[in-house]
Amino acid sequence: MSFRPALVLFLALSAAGAYAQNAPDASQAATSPEPGRKVSTLPLKPTVAEAQAAQLSARFLTRFHYQAQPLDDAMSAKIYKAYFDALDSEKVFFTQADMAKFEPLKTQFDDAIWNQDLTGPFSVFNLYVERAVDRMNYARGLLAKGFDFNGNDSYNFDRKKAAWPKDQAELDDVWRKRTMNDWLRLKLAGKNDDDIRKTLDKRYANYITRVRQLDNEDATQAFMTAYAESTDPHTDYLGPRAADSFDIAMKLSLEGIGAVLQARDDYTQVRELVPGGPASKSGKIKPGDRIVAIGQGETGPMVDVVGWRQDDVVKLIRGKKDTTVRLEILPADAGLDGKHEFIALVRKKVTMEEQAAKKKVIDVKDGDVDRKIGIIELPTFYQDFGARRAGDANFKSATRDVAKLLTELKADKVEGVVIDLRNNGGGSLSEATELTGLFIDTGPVVQVRDARGQVEAQGDDAPGMAWDGPLAVLVNRGSASASEIFAAAIQDYGRGLIIGEPTFGKGTVQNLVDLDKFGRGSSSEKPQYGELKMTIAEFIRINGDSTQLRGVTPDIKFPENGDAKDFGESTYDNALPWRQIPPADYKPVADLKPLFVPLTQKHEARVATSPAWKLMLDELAQYKKLRDKTDVSLNFAARQAERKQYDTMQTDFRNRRKSIFGGDGSDNTTDDNSGDDGLNPNERSLKSELKSESAAKKAKDTPLDEAAHIVGDEVGMLKADGKLAATVLPYGGKKIDMAPAQTAQVPPPQPSSPH
Structure with missing residues (x-):
C-alpha cells in the first residue's frame, strides 16, 4: 500500500454529521443578481477537476476501503437513493414525475464516475436548485392573501417516510401547509399580520439568496457524499472547503483575525471575538459589526462582499500569518446608512x-x-x-x-x-x-x-x-x-x-x-x-x-x-x-466491581429525593413527548390551547428551577421566553442569541453534578x-x-x- 505514508489515520468525528443538514439550502432565483452579490451561474456544469476527483475517490474506495465494494449498478442504486435522500429527504421539492424522469440514472451513476462525466448528477442538482427557488417563490406568493385558521387542516412536518407528491397540485398543498404553519407560529407568538407577512417574506427571500449562491463544489460535495456514505456511514468525501473546515476542527487553529462570523440578511456579521486574536487585540471590532468589503495587503483593492455567501467571505479574511487584511466595517450600532470604518489587521495563528x-x-x-x-x-x-x-x-x-x-x-x-x-x-x-x-x-x-x-x-x-x-x-x-x-x-x-x-x-x-x-x-x-x-x-x-x-x-x-x-x-x-x-x-x-452496587444504591437514594433530578426527568419526559410528534394542527384555537398548556408547563419548570437553583429560573434554558417565538435563529437579535448562549453555559448541569457526587461517594468509601x-x-x-x-x-x- 504505497499510498499509506501520505495518509493521516484518525477516528472520524462520527456524531458530528449524524445530525447534519440533509442538503445545502439551495438555489438560483429567476431575478437578476444585485450589484456586488456573488452568484453562481446556472445551470451548473461539472469541471474536469471535479470529475477527476470523483474517479480518483472511486479508485480508493474500490481497492482500499475496509469492505471494498465494486462501483457497479448495485452501488449506483445505493448512491441514487442516498443522493435524493440528501437533497430532498422531506419529499418537498421533487414530484413522482421528476423521479420517473430520473429513474434511468439509478444504474448510471457508476458509469458517470468511471467515465468522468458528472452530467447526470449535476442535472439532478440543477433541478433541485430550480425547484427550491420555485417553492420559495410559491410560498412568498401565498403571503399576500393570508390564511384561514378555522379549518381542520393538519401539517405533517416529518415526511421522511412519505411518498413523493404525485403531482404539482399535491406539492402545492404540502407547501401551503408548511407556509401556514410558519405563519401560525408567529401568530401564536403575538405577531400581527403585517409583521408576519414581512418576517416570512424576508425569510423566504433570504433562502432564495442563499440558494442562488450554490456552486459546483456544493453539487460535487452532495453527490460524492452520497457515494462515500453508501459504502459505510463514516466514509466521507470532503471538497476543498469541507477539507479546510475539517483540518481546522482537528487542529483547533487557523491563520486569520480571530473573529467568529455568521450570515445575517445580506451581511457577514461578527458574532464574537476570539480572545487574544488580532481582532480582539485591536479594540476596533465588536460583535454585531457588519463586514462590507475586504482588501488584501496595505494597498489591495477593496472587494464588496455584501450579499456573498459566508464561506467566500471567510476565504478572503483568512490568509498567511503576518500578512495584512483590510476590512470595511458597518458598525453594529450604526444604521444601514451609517458611517463605515476602515480597519487594517495583521493575521496571526488563532487558537480556538x-x-x-x-x-x-x-x-x-x-x-x-x-x-x-x-x-x-x-x-x-x-x-x-x-x-x-x-x-x-x-x-x-x-x-x-x-x-x-x-x-x-x-x-x-x-x-x-x-x-x-x-x-x-x-x-x-x-x-x-x-x-x-x-x-x-x-x-x-x-x-x-x-x-x-x-x-x-x-x-x-x-x-x-x-x-x-x-x-x-x-x-x-x-x-x-x-x-x-x-x-x-x-x-x-x-x-x-x-x-x-x-x-x-x-x-x-x-x-x-x-x-x-x-x-x-x-x-x-x-x-x-x-x-x-x-x-x-x-x-x-x-x-x-x-x-x-x-x-x-x-x-x-x-x-x-x-x-x-x-x-x-x-x-x-x-x-x-x-x-x-x-x-x-x-x-x-x-x-471496581465491589463499588458498583453500593455506589448505585447511594446514587439512587440521593436522586430519589433530589428536586433537580426530578425536574430533569420531567423535562426529559416532555422532550420525548414533543420529539415523538410528527404533525400539528393548523387550527388556531386548537394550537392556542396546546400553546397555553405548553406555556403553563414551562412556567412550572421555570418556577421549579428558580426554587432549586435560585435566580430567575431561566438559567437552565436556552431562552428566557419559554414559548415558541416562531423565529429562526438568525432572525433574533444577536444580543438575545448571545445572552441565551451565555445562560446555557451557566446552566446547572444536573448529570455532571451527580457524577461528581458519585465519585465523592467513592472517595469516602475508599478512605473508610x-x-x-x-x-x-x-x-x-x-x-x-x-x-x-x-x-x-x-x-x-x-x-x-x-x-
Missing part, C-alpha cells in the same frame, strides 16, 4: 480555545465533609497533525492539554476526577490511546483489525500515570469513536467508573486521503480535488469485544433521552456488524476502607508518577505505524 479541554472543580458534600472533585470537559480528541509531523514541540493535542489540567487539579487538591466526554464525537486515534496512557502505567489500549483480518494492538508505552486517584468517565449517546476507545479501555482496565448512557456504537477507523497528492494537476498550489475520509479498519476493545453497534455500557446508568432509535450506529442500514476477537495481552490494574481501596485503586494504590519529560512532550508518530 472554546473547543479545547477545560477544567473546573465541583465541591460535593459527604456528610459533614466537603470534597473537591475535578472535572475535565473534552469536546473532541483533537491534534494538529501537521505541526506534530513537522516536529513542533508545542503542537496542539488533547492529551497534552488534559495532562496540564490534571497537574493543575492536583494543585487544587481534588480527591477525584471526572472526564466529561458527553457529545464528544471522536477525533484522533493516537490521542485516544495517549490519553488513556495518562491513567494507566503501560499496556495495550485498543486493537485495530485491518481489511486483511490482521490485528494490531496499540497502546501506551510511556511508564507512569498523570492521575492515579479515583476516576470516572461521563458519557452519553453522543460519545462516539475515540471517546468509546478511551471509555472502553478505562473500563477494561478497571481504572475508572463509566457513568451515563450507552454510547454511540461506532467501531471503525478512517484514513484521510489528500486526493491532490495523487491526482493529475496536483502540482497546483490551490486544492482541486479535496480529501477522502475512508474507513480502513475496525477498532476492538482489548477485552476482544467490538464497540461497533453496541457501544460502551456504563457501570452506573443515567436515564436515556430516548434518541437511540434515531441516533447511533444501530440506526444506519449499512453499518458494519458487531465482532468479537481474542483479547489482547493485558492485565486489569484494579477491580483500606482493603477496598487496595482493590479498586490502580496497582493496589501504589503511586506511579509520570516523569515530567513525559507529560511535557508526546513522542512524534512513526511514519510506518498507524496514528
Whole structure:
C-alpha cells in the first residue's frame, strides 16, 4: 500500500454529521443578481477537476476501503437513493414525475464516475436548485392573501417516510401547509399580520439568496457524499472547503483575525471575538459589526462582499500569518446608512480555545465533609497533525492539554476526577490511546483489525500515570469513536467508573486521503480535488469485544433521552456488524466491581429525593413527548390551547428551577421566553442569541453534578476502607508518577505505524 505514508489515520468525528443538514439550502432565483452579490451561474456544469476527483475517490474506495465494494449498478442504486435522500429527504421539492424522469440514472451513476462525466448528477442538482427557488417563490406568493385558521387542516412536518407528491397540485398543498404553519407560529407568538407577512417574506427571500449562491463544489460535495456514505456511514468525501473546515476542527487553529462570523440578511456579521486574536487585540471590532468589503495587503483593492455567501467571505479574511487584511466595517450600532470604518489587521495563528479541554472543580458534600472533585470537559480528541509531523514541540493535542489540567487539579487538591466526554464525537486515534496512557502505567489500549483480518494492538508505552486517584468517565449517546476507545479501555482496565448512557456504537477507523497528492494537476498550489475520509479498519476493545453497534455500557446508568432509535450506529442500514476477537495481552490494574452496587444504591437514594433530578426527568419526559410528534394542527384555537398548556408547563419548570437553583429560573434554558417565538435563529437579535448562549453555559448541569457526587461517594468509601481501596485503586494504590519529560512532550508518530 504505497499510498499509506501520505495518509493521516484518525477516528472520524462520527456524531458530528449524524445530525447534519440533509442538503445545502439551495438555489438560483429567476431575478437578476444585485450589484456586488456573488452568484453562481446556472445551470451548473461539472469541471474536469471535479470529475477527476470523483474517479480518483472511486479508485480508493474500490481497492482500499475496509469492505471494498465494486462501483457497479448495485452501488449506483445505493448512491441514487442516498443522493435524493440528501437533497430532498422531506419529499418537498421533487414530484413522482421528476423521479420517473430520473429513474434511468439509478444504474448510471457508476458509469458517470468511471467515465468522468458528472452530467447526470449535476442535472439532478440543477433541478433541485430550480425547484427550491420555485417553492420559495410559491410560498412568498401565498403571503399576500393570508390564511384561514378555522379549518381542520393538519401539517405533517416529518415526511421522511412519505411518498413523493404525485403531482404539482399535491406539492402545492404540502407547501401551503408548511407556509401556514410558519405563519401560525408567529401568530401564536403575538405577531400581527403585517409583521408576519414581512418576517416570512424576508425569510423566504433570504433562502432564495442563499440558494442562488450554490456552486459546483456544493453539487460535487452532495453527490460524492452520497457515494462515500453508501459504502459505510463514516466514509466521507470532503471538497476543498469541507477539507479546510475539517483540518481546522482537528487542529483547533487557523491563520486569520480571530473573529467568529455568521450570515445575517445580506451581511457577514461578527458574532464574537476570539480572545487574544488580532481582532480582539485591536479594540476596533465588536460583535454585531457588519463586514462590507475586504482588501488584501496595505494597498489591495477593496472587494464588496455584501450579499456573498459566508464561506467566500471567510476565504478572503483568512490568509498567511503576518500578512495584512483590510476590512470595511458597518458598525453594529450604526444604521444601514451609517458611517463605515476602515480597519487594517495583521493575521496571526488563532487558537480556538472554546473547543479545547477545560477544567473546573465541583465541591460535593459527604456528610459533614466537603470534597473537591475535578472535572475535565473534552469536546473532541483533537491534534494538529501537521505541526506534530513537522516536529513542533508545542503542537496542539488533547492529551497534552488534559495532562496540564490534571497537574493543575492536583494543585487544587481534588480527591477525584471526572472526564466529561458527553457529545464528544471522536477525533484522533493516537490521542485516544495517549490519553488513556495518562491513567494507566503501560499496556495495550485498543486493537485495530485491518481489511486483511490482521490485528494490531496499540497502546501506551510511556511508564507512569498523570492521575492515579479515583476516576470516572461521563458519557452519553453522543460519545462516539475515540471517546468509546478511551471509555472502553478505562473500563477494561478497571481504572475508572463509566457513568451515563450507552454510547454511540461506532467501531471503525478512517484514513484521510489528500486526493491532490495523487491526482493529475496536483502540482497546483490551490486544492482541486479535496480529501477522502475512508474507513480502513475496525477498532476492538482489548477485552476482544467490538464497540461497533453496541457501544460502551456504563457501570452506573443515567436515564436515556430516548434518541437511540434515531441516533447511533444501530440506526444506519449499512453499518458494519458487531465482532468479537481474542483479547489482547493485558492485565486489569484494579477491580471496581465491589463499588458498583453500593455506589448505585447511594446514587439512587440521593436522586430519589433530589428536586433537580426530578425536574430533569420531567423535562426529559416532555422532550420525548414533543420529539415523538410528527404533525400539528393548523387550527388556531386548537394550537392556542396546546400553546397555553405548553406555556403553563414551562412556567412550572421555570418556577421549579428558580426554587432549586435560585435566580430567575431561566438559567437552565436556552431562552428566557419559554414559548415558541416562531423565529429562526438568525432572525433574533444577536444580543438575545448571545445572552441565551451565555445562560446555557451557566446552566446547572444536573448529570455532571451527580457524577461528581458519585465519585465523592467513592472517595469516602475508599478512605473508610483500606482493603477496598487496595482493590479498586490502580496497582493496589501504589503511586506511579509520570516523569515530567513525559507529560511535557508526546513522542512524534512513526511514519510506518498507524496514528
